[in-house]
Amino acid sequence: MLQLKNPALFKQACYINGQWQDAAEKIAVTNPATGEIIGHIPKMGRAEAAKAIAAAKLAMPAWQKKTAQERSVILRRWFELILDNQEDLAQILSAEQGKPLVEARGEVIYGASFIEWFAEEAKRVYGDVIAAPQADKRIVVIKQAIGVVAAITPWNFPNAMITRKAGPALAAGCSIVLKPATQTPFSALALAALATEAGIPNGVFNVITGAASEIGGELTRSPDVAKLSFTGSTDIGKLLMRQCADTIKKVSLELGGNAPFVVFDDADLDAAVEGAMVSKFRNAGQTCICANRIYVQESVYDAFSAKFTLAVAKLKVGVGTGEGVTQGPLIDDKAVQKVEEHIKDALEQGATLAHGGKRHALGHSFFEPTVLLNVTTKMKVAREETFGPLAPLFRFSSEEELIQLANDTEFGLASYFYSRDIGRIWRVAEALEYGMVGINTGTISSELAPFGGVKQSGLGREGSKYGIDDYISIKCLCMGGIDR
Ligand SMILES: NC(=O)C1=CN([C@@H]2O[C@H](COP(=O)(O)OP(=O)(O)OC[C@H]3O[C@@H](n4cnc5c(N)ncnc54)[C@H](OP(=O)(O)O)[C@@H]3O)[C@@H](O)[C@H]2O)C=CC1
Numbered sequence: 284m285l286q287l288k289n290p291a292l293f294k295q296a297c298y299i300n301g302q303w304q305d306a307a308e309k310i311a312v313t314n315p316a317t318g319e320i321i322g323h324i325p326k327m328g329r330a331e332a333a334k335a336i337a338a339a340k341l342a343m344p345a346w347q348k349k350t351a352q353e354r355s356v357i358l359r360r361w362f363e364l365i366l367d368n369q370e371d372l373a374q375i376l377s378a379e380q381g382k383p384l385v386e387a388r389g390e391v392i393y394g395a396s397f398i399e400w401f402a403e404e405a406k407r408v409y410g411d412v413i414a415a416p417q418a419d420k421r422i423v424v425i426k427q428a429i430g431v432v433a434a435i436t437p438w439n440f441p442n443a444m445i446t447r448k449a450g451p452a453l454a455a456g457c458s459i460v461l462k463p464a465t466q467t468p469f470s471a472l473a474l475a476a477l478a479t480e481a482g483i484p485n486g487v488f489n490v491i492t493g494a495a496s497e498i499g500g501e502l503t504r505s506p507d508v509a510k511l512s513f514t515g516s517t518d519i520g521k522l523l524m525r526q527c528a529d530t531i532k533k534v535s536l537e538l539g540g541n542a543p544f545v546v547f548d549d550a551d552l553d554a555a556v557e558g559a560m561v562s563k564f565r566n567a568g569q570t571c572i573c574a575n576r577i578y579v580q581e582s583v584y585d586a587f588s589a590k591f592t593l594a595v596a597k598l599k600v601g602v603g604t605g606e607g608v609t610q611g612p613l614i615d616d617k618a619v620q621k622v623e624e625h626i627k628d629a630l631e632q633g634a635t636l637a638h639g640g641k642r643h644a645l646g647h648s649f650f651e652p653t654v655l656l657n658v659t660t661k662m663k664v665a666r667e668e669t670f671g672p673l674a675p676l677f678r679f680s681s682e683e684e685l686i687q688l689a690n691d692t693e694f695g696l697a698s699y700f701y702s703r704d705i706g707r708i709w710r711v712a713e714a715l716e717y718g719m720v721g722i723n724t725g726t727i728s729s730e731l732a733p734f735g736g737v738k739q740s741g742l743g744r745e746g747s748k749y750g751i752d753d754y755i756s757i758k759c760l761c762m763g764g765i766d767r
């Protein structure tokens with residue numbers, strides 16, 4: 284049972300047009316660390332999604348008409364309330380998602396940072412004046428809110444993936460209908476409770492839970508939705524993009540990755556171990572920017588693997604609220620099965636186990652942090668995102684070979700490399716076909732930096748000064764008759 288300072292943050296109803304709404308059918312939400320039911324959410328579908336869209340459509344004109352300064356003040360209040368309630372939000376997040384409390388607290392601050400950032404950016408949506416081809420004309424470009432936004436978010440970051448979309452959408456003057464992941468809905472509903480308190484008007488921020496394909500079907504079908512922002516698997520991203528085609532919606536997609544993490548022979552090995560640990564084991568490896576393939580240059584392979592394996596052995600697996608826990612459970616048994624499948628396949632094809640390799644003695648969906656050595660490109664781990672605490676170490680000999688190996692994937696989200704040679708740093712950074720490159724660091728995310736991928740990892744950028752562009756449409760005013 285959750286012990287919250289403010290129990291009103293734990294909502295088991297959807298939030299449509301400023302009202303908390305229930306449904307006859309419910310879905311139980313469980314704690315992945317214990318299997319216990321935390322609470323229930325309404326199972327809503329197409330009709331309720333249509334209702335939420337209608338509410339968002341009705342609410343948007345007044346929200347858009349507010350000055351950017353007025354929207355900014357309300358968003359800033361939301362940001363402050365999120366920080367004031369950090370501990371409760373972290374408890375809810377850790378219970379539904381499983382991540383260690385320390386990571387959950389960090390995610391709440393990270394999530395809040397997007398609201399603060401876009402509260403500020405609301406005031407910096409600038410237009411342009413362009414020279415006209417005729418003397419009696421002037422061309423002016425204005426930027427306006429794109430319209431009602433639909434957002435569909437995943438379970439791995441139940442707080443920050445919502446604020447990263449809601450922040451820019453609301454700052455731009457859009458209203459939003461959000462469908463959070465069924466496994467982690469309570470963080471989203473708690474954010475909605477705080478949104479009301481902050482003064483976000485009824486209908487501007489709506490949260491609806493239930494049948495994904497029905498709700499997603501309505502959000503993508505409706506001509507009243509102008510934009511879809513989705514974070515999740517590549518397969519569902521493709522499906523939603525196809526569904527958006529009929530009404531030509533603007534889409535932002537933040538999809539799967541297959542991040543290479545490269546250690547060159549001139550790297551600071553201790554720093555590389557530190558970076559690899561953060562990048563690989565954050566959220567038990569369930570992050571789309573987690574290192575998925577660790578490439579180590581031949582001459583430092585043994586030294587790096589020894590240091591890395593020692594560091595992995597120090598991780599403490601346990602329930603997120605436990606003292607000193609650094610790795611929680613995976614989200615569900617399906618996630619565990621994928622890790623097991625990748626390990627089995629690699630071992631059958633000649634990889635060797637340096638650490639872990641099996642389900643953890645704690646049961647449920649806990650899995651041992653695992654290190655595999657002598658991994659090759661034939662193995663599944665080279666091609667598929669594991670999304671779990673498995674670190675496969677590949678060997679490479681030259682920079683040219685590495686570039687070819689690192690880019691040999693249909694994904695292009697995050698990549699990382701460690702080197703102290705400035706020429707190599709520029710060459711490799713420019714050659715990697717990825718939206719983000721971590722150079723001598725395993726931590727690349729912040730509200731200040733553009734987050735997003737190329738190839739089948741997605742479209743658009745979140746966070747940063749670019750993040751608001753996805754929620755804006757450009758209008759050209761061509762003004763004639765000036766000389767008359
Ligand atoms: N880029 C990223 O950050 C993420 C990547 N992934 C990758 O995807 C794999 C599978 O994870 P999974 O949770 O199944 O990811 P999904 O893509 O299935 O889920 C992400 C979101 O999409 C919703 N969704 C699912 N099906 C539909 C649909 N037909 N129409 C509209 N919305 C839909 C989900 O709802 P519901 O929860 O109700 O099913 C959830 O809100 C992971 O192992 C990982 O590899 C997963 C999560 C995040």
Ligand SMILES: O=C(O)CCCC(=O)O
Nearest residue numbers: 439440569570571572728
């Ligand atoms: O898409 C994800 O997996 C969540 C993004 C994590 C981050 O912002 O660092």
